[in-house]
Amino acid sequence: MSDETRLDDDDVTLAERPEEAARPDDRLDDERLDEENTLKPDYVRRVRDALEAGENGTVYDLVEPLHPADIADLFELCEADERALLAVAISDLMGSEVIAELNDYVREDMMEALDPEAVATIVEQLETDDAVQLIEDLDEEDQQAVLAEVEAEDRVAIESALSYPEETAGRLMSRNFVAVPEHLTVGQLIDFLRAEDDLPTEFYEVFIVDASHHPVGTCALGWVLTTPRNIALSDVMKRDQTLIPVMLDQEEVALMFQKYNLISAAVIDEDGRLVGQMTVDDIVHIISEEAGEDTLLLSGAGDGDINEPIRDAYSARVRWLVANLGTALVASLIIAAFGAAIEKLVALAILMPIVASIGGNAGTQTMAVTVRAIATNQLTRSNTGRILWRETRVAFLNGITISVLIGAATAAIFTPTLGAVIAAAMIINLLTAGLAGVLVPVAFERLDQDPAVASSVFVTMITDSMGFFAFLGLAVASGLAN
Amino acid sequence: MSDETRLDDDDVTLAERPEEAARPDDRLDDERLDEENTLKPDYVRRVRDALEAGENGTVYDLVEPLHPADIADLFELCEADERALLAVAISDLMGSEVIAELNDYVREDMMEALDPEAVATIVEQLETDDAVQLIEDLDEEDQQAVLAEVEAEDRVAIESALSYPEETAGRLMSRNFVAVPEHLTVGQLIDFLRAEDDLPTEFYEVFIVDASHHPVGTCALGWVLTTPRNIALSDVMKRDQTLIPVMLDQEEVALMFQKYNLISAAVIDEDGRLVGQMTVDDIVHIISEEAGEDTLLLSGAGDGDINEPIRDAYSARVRWLVANLGTALVASLIIAAFGAAIEKLVALAILMPIVASIGGNAGTQTMAVTVRAIATNQLTRSNTGRILWRETRVAFLNGITISVLIGAATAAIFTPTLGAVIAAAMIINLLTAGLAGVLVPVAFERLDQDPAVASSVFVTMITDSMGFFAFLGLAVASGLAN
Incomplete structure (x- = not known):
């Protein structure tokens, strides 16, 4: 215009x-x-x-x-x-x-x-x-x-x-595509295209089909243009093509386009007949949506679109906050069990959120990595064990570093015993966070649930509870609050 | 093969x-x-x-x-x-x-x-x-x-x-592309393509350039194939094209491909001369990476690739955990200031993580929505005020809901006054979380920093500190811990 x-x-x-x-x-x-x-x-x-x-x-x-x-x-x-x-x-x-x-x-x-x-x-x-x-x-x-x-x-x-x-x-899919029989030559194809009125506005390859409309090959327009007119399409077409079943989920379609670098692809019905085409310009939006939605799902923000009506945004988010209230109550019950110890040593109340907070963050890190690797088909049953072992080692290194820092600071400000207690609690909680960060999303994936939706609640509950329990439990066990 | x-x-x-x-x-x-x-x-x-x-x-x-x-x-x-x-x-x-x-x-x-x-x-x-x-x-x-x-x-x-x-x-960009002068006809272009050996393996449009190699239009291969040979390219080409400056960041390139539904686009140097082309199959990986990386950056997991060497994963993540240790210490200082109150009323220690935890989650939700909207160019200076007001209303609705739940439960288990205190603290903290969740990423964006990288630390610090401060402060002010 x-x-x-x-x-x-x-x-x-x-x-x-x-x-x-x-x-x-x-x-x-x-x-x-x-x-x-x-x-x-x-x-x-x-x-x-x-x-x-x-x-x-x-x-x-x-x-x-x-x-x-x-x-x-x-x-x-x-x-x-x-x-x-x-x-x-x-x-x-x-x-x-x-x-x-x-x-x-x-x-x-x-x-x-x-x-x-x-x-x-x-x-x-x-x-x-x-x-x-x-x-x-x-x-x-x-x-x-x-x-x-x-x-x-x-x-x-x-x-x-x-x-x-x-x-x-x-x-x-688009139902408007170019499909021609395989006996045509390049010249006949060009003549057919020039004569045909009802062509799609955008197409990047021509599908070659047999008599029963099964795709047998595909020919990029670039090859058509650079090949002499008398060559048969069957000699220039690529036989090995990626076919998309009509019932395939858009996320899998997007991953196929990415994996095989496709510009367009044939969609086939249950009988293998060509029924439509998908082009990458439609897929680009899906790739962006699917990749971006994990950010929002992990945070519990639902669709997370700034144009979403307020009532929808509210109902998507409050659901997650209420679930989180439940997990926070579990943590509170654990603290309540150690109420007597806290009354005797108020330093416990001052320090306990640190253990839970760092554990929660470490869990979120591992969970984000795991969810992303599952979404991009990088984490499969073939390498789950290896990734779990990898994350355990990263968690251990993180645990050592953070423990030394917080342990030394606590020992200096309060007592060496309290320093040792918080250091030990931190290592336990970071290892827990690493394991939960991998295992919770993987478990949801195996149960055919979207790992991005439900993992956060569980991982947070595990790291919060374990953080308070390890810290307060070790404090009592070491006789600090007697 | x-x-x-x-x-x-x-x-x-x-x-x-x-x-x-x-x-x-x-x-x-x-x-x-x-x-x-x-x-x-x-x-x-x-x-x-x-x-x-x-x-x-x-x-x-x-x-x-x-x-x-x-x-x-x-x-x-x-x-x-x-x-x-x-x-x-x-x-x-x-x-x-x-x-x-x-x-x-x-x-x-x-x-x-x-x-x-x-x-x-x-x-x-x-x-x-x-x-x-x-x-x-x-x-x-x-x-x-x-x-x-x-x-x-x-x-x-x-x-x-x-x-x-x-x-x-x-x-x-790819340095291999097809550029022809505008005086050619469609037939001459096809003959040129058939004669030329060194064509790119993948191309979807032909760029039309003037004598000084400035792009003046573009012609999709589909149009070339469906147009009679004697028509001039200048009559079939599209003059309005999206040109990509050679120094443009890949994230902006990806957004242009998405916004204008491009399959390929010309890249131009500072003088406006055609120097390369970008095709959507290269962009698809960038779109997926850029959209997915916010999930990882927000969690502080760095690159977050499961193939990243352990020492790199450790150094990316521990940095964020140490930063988080700093923010947790701020929260601890606030708790320490109320140590006397906690000693008198241990219920405060039991309940205080709830306020901070829910506030943190609400802040993360809003932050995820904001970061995603900034990344997709949906949130600009033109609508920041509206989005802030929108998030404030969502936060208020969330606040009312959660306050009623936790206030009633606390009143039943402990005292009505403590119920009122935690309810008020929750509303204050959820409003704070909503404001911080928008303002922190927007501020980083205006300072030309990636909002996904640094926002989490600040939002968490704000919601943690405000959660403890509001709850413990209101408890003292209401005479609960005298």
Whole structure:
């Protein structure tokens, strides 16, 4: 859209000078984007001021030169109530690319505000996979209302996608791809492509199929272009290809794209027939989401999206805090059992949080490493024992270092015996933390649970309890609080 | 390599049946890979047993059918001392793809074990960007020794890449790309590509440049193939393209690829001249690394790679534990200031870890959300205020919920006054945690520090100290410990 020339406007903006649109610094160094390629606060402020003042013409002129992905960002940076105003002001810039790039929560909000006909108009502009993403957010009733407005061909494709579970290849794949029989030559393929109208907007390889539509090979467009016309496709195609089963989870799909450096791949049904393709540009978002979500899951922040409604954020997080209250109570019970000792030696109360705190942190470190290694398929049954042994040694080294520091300081400030007690408790707790940090996520993985979701609660409970128990128990055993 | 037929071998393996290599379930359902596409423990065990028994022929036959990425995985799953044995047993399968897919630490280990000539032989097989990744691991002296063995043309390209800082586009880009003048027609471009020998193995678009080698547009191979031969490139090319400055950090490059859904992009030097290209298959690894590394950095686990040498893992993690010891001491000082109160009322010692623990967790939740939003460019100066207000409200809701629970329980078990004290302390600490969870990472970001690295220490210190201070202080103020 920034290629268009708008002659009815006096302001000269970048988009109105198409002959300069390729100036190297266009997108990187202009008045709208900063060096990190995000919209400048000044610019966002001007758009919002114009929105509030009801100056829709100004808003349009400000927004029009933006790339669709930046328009999507602009929506996210506006307050919820400004988004509807913005959509009205720039309605003819609200193309499919903007919708596809919007944050899920922001898009869901906006879709719910629109009537089914308006949603249907947007859906028809979108590629099937983007349309599915938009429709799956709606509730059943709205879905039906929108689908009723959509053309039959699109509707069939969308309903087919929705028939697969969320986050599977069948839901995410594109049903528009190029598949040709293997007897074609390179020249015949090029002629076919030139004659064909309904090609995907983006494709990077041609799939070669046999008579029953089973994929037998794949041919990158680069090879097609660099091979003489008279060569048979079967002589240039690569036979060894990565095929994605239609029911495969998106996380596994993403790992396959990463592992085998794929740009696109064929999706096959249960009978091995080619039914769709996945391209890396769709996978990139999944890779980022899946890799980033562990950070949020481990902290117990749920989806952790800053656009998530407050009630959802609250309910995701409070659940974990309540679970944590439970584990904290276990720790308190252990402290309570040593109440008499604490009354006699208040130094125990002063020092005990240190043991638990360092143990908790060491456990979190090991757990983060383990969860990440499981997520990237680096930690498997083949090497679990080795990793456990590795983490034990790291924990032992950490334990020695921290014990010496805290033991010496405690001995100097309080008594040498208390120093020895806290040093011993620290080594015990760091070894416990190392073992728990590996074993808890591995156990959840073997039980087919996401190790990122539930591990923190357990690891924290183990390190907190063990920290207090080891320290207070050793103190009593050594006769410190008699 | 799996297309080759080895006639000197009686065992029939998949790779020896090229005509069947496209059987849909080849890669997904065979005796070597499980349903998550990782090597089965049984299979790894057999390879390792054969290695230990010195049966190199058996090892070769077992490994030969694997995809290079799976051979790389196999190396990682073996113990360090088995890796050298494996490399010897399958030396002619150790192609560039295997080397490129190896984990950094494993590759570094193996490179250090080889002499410069052997490394140089591998380097010459690799694309420049993979070769650079391999060489940058070596120390200066070894680098020079390897480069001396490499052919002049490759050496120049590698030295040029090494002249850019690590993790910039200049270091990572491929110097092999297709750039043509804009006066060509589609037919002339195809003829040029067919005649040209030295084309990149992977390319997805052709860059159109002017006489001074400035990029003026880009043409996806799909468009070239579907456009009649007599059309001028300048009529089919896209003028609006995303250009990557050669000094841009890889994290920003990855965000640009995600934001604009790029498959490849031109890299330009300071004068705007085309100097290289980046393709999404290189970026996918960076996206995954950058998104995953926050999990590890927030936990203070450094690189957190399970292949990292133990001494490196120890030094990365102990640093953070020592920092944490410092923050725990601050908390202890606060407790010590209330020593007299604790001696009078030991219930304070029993309950005080609860306030700090829940506060710490709430702070971690908010911090994880904030760090992730900063990393994905969703949190900018334009919406910091809104996010702060949003997190304050979530913190308040969490605070009310947790306060009611712990307040009621404490009132029942101990006294109503102590219940009120802990409830009030909990709300104060959760609000503090919410504010610190946003403000600390944002402050580090504005100071150009990575918020994932340093935020945890500060947020933990703030929530621990505030938790103990609020609870013990309110207890004293309410006359509980007089």
